[in-house]
Amino acid sequence: MKRCLDEAVLQAYLDGELSGDAALETQAHLAACSQCAAALNAAEGEGAFLAAAFAPDDSVNVPTVQLRARIDAAVARLDAQPETNARPSGGWNFGALLASFTSLLTFTPQRAAGFAGMLSCVVLAALFFSIQKPSPAPNSPAQEEHMAFVTQPPAQPKDGSANVEVKDAPTAPTPEINRSGVPIQVAKFNRPHASKPRVKAAPVASSLAAPVASKAQPLPGEKDYEQAIASLSTAISHGGDAVLKPQVRAQYERNLAVLDKAIEETRLVARRNPKDxxxxxxLMSAYQSKIELLTTVADQAQVAALGR
Structure with missing residues (x-):
């Protein structure tokens, strides 16, 4: 008994794709084998069903010949036309360049969003660099006072002469010698010389001391601040600042030193130029800050003293 035919051989037999010898052998096997014959009948039924289903599509005639003829004619016309749009070699095409610029100026939604993002980045970068630009540091009050003092030339006499009093040196008498070799003392009188005018010293010290004295004058209201600071310092010293915690005490001393330095530097400038x-x-703000700091510490010291 021979082996039954598989589905691929049966389909090839139905499609007529088998060779002559294979087709004869398959036909002889189908005549002898009932199972293969039944499988062939089932395959023929399926093929008939599919043919009936696709019959409407197969009935439509596709004009393949006419379509191919039209395509060939269009290709022939394109080949026959000269290349009029070819750019000349070695030169610039002004029309193409203008077209490229025109395409850049055509704003689509995507291109408009891109331009808006790029513009925002440029603005943010300009703001960042303008903020980060270093500004010249102002001179401190001590530096300004030193510069003002250096620029003031010392006062000199108008005639340019030095403050030196010139005196004539006394002339010693010349002794005379007699024949025996003994010197004889002879009194001689010096002729009176014309008295030279004395040059008085210019009041340099008074001219330099005038601005210093003016600097020592307190400003209006400054004396009240100093009295309040003195009374608060006395209260703190009597109450004792040892009640403060080490961290609070260190912070209090550091803030007090900063305020004292600011008051000392600003007071020189303010007294030199009260109109500033x-x-x-x-200066008044620094005084007020110092009074507030001392008031806080004095209140804590008094509370601690009452609780003892």
């Missing part, structure tokens, strides 16, 4: 409103306001 900014310097005077800064």
């Amino acid at each position: 409103k900014d310097a005077v306001d800064f």
Whole structure:
């Protein structure tokens, strides 16, 4: 008994794709084998069903010949036309360049969003660099006073002469010698010389001491601040600042040193130029800050003293 035919051989037999010898052998096997014959009948039924299903599509005639003829004619016309749009070699095409610029100026939604993002980045970068630009540091009050003092030339006499009093050196009498070799003392009188005018010293010290004295004058209201600071310092010393914690005490001393330094530097400038409103306001603010700091510490010291 021979082996039954598989589905691929049966399908090839139905499609007529088998060779002559293979087709004869398959036909003889189908005549002898009932199972293969039944499988062949089932395959023929399936093929008939599919043919009936696709019959409407197969009935439509596709004009393949006419379509191919039209395509060939269009290709022939394209080959026959000269290349008019070819750019000349070795030169610039102004039309193409203008077209490229025109395409850049055509704003689509995507291109508009891109331009907006790029513009925002440029603005943010400009703001960042303008903020980060270093500004010249202002001179401190001590530096300004030193510069002002250096620029003032010392006062000199108008005639340019030095403050030196010139005196004539006394002339010693010349002794005479007699024949025996003994010197004889002879009194001689010096002729009176014309008295030279004395040059008085220019008041340099008084001219330099005048601005210093003016600097020592307190500003309006400064004396009240100093009295309040003195009374608060006395209260703190009597109450004792040892009740403060080490961290609070260190912070209090550091803040007090900063305020004292600011007051000392600003007071020189404010007293030298009382019309400088900014310097005077800064000095009064520093006094007020120091009074508030001392008041806080004095209150804590008094509370601690009462609790003892």
